Amino acid sequence: MNVIVYSTPTCPWCIRVKDFLKENAVEFKEVDVSADQTAAQEMVKKSGQMGVPVVEVDGNVVVGFDEMRLRQLLSI
16 A cells, blocks of 8 residues: 655644554655655645645545545555
8 A cells, every 4th residue: 555645844734644644553655745846746736735734545635634534545
């Protein structure tokens, strides 16, 4: 399973998403869009959103911390 979290260091919802993934033993790649302009553009292209967090699970994009949707995509 490929999980990418597009986030920023100061975003409280980003921290909640990452904590949720860690609590459920889900490995993920974190991308700081405040430090990586190319990644920020990629996130907007995939999600249509400029806000974070954006989570990509095997190509499925979740905007914000939608715990039910993440549980569904992660089968947890």
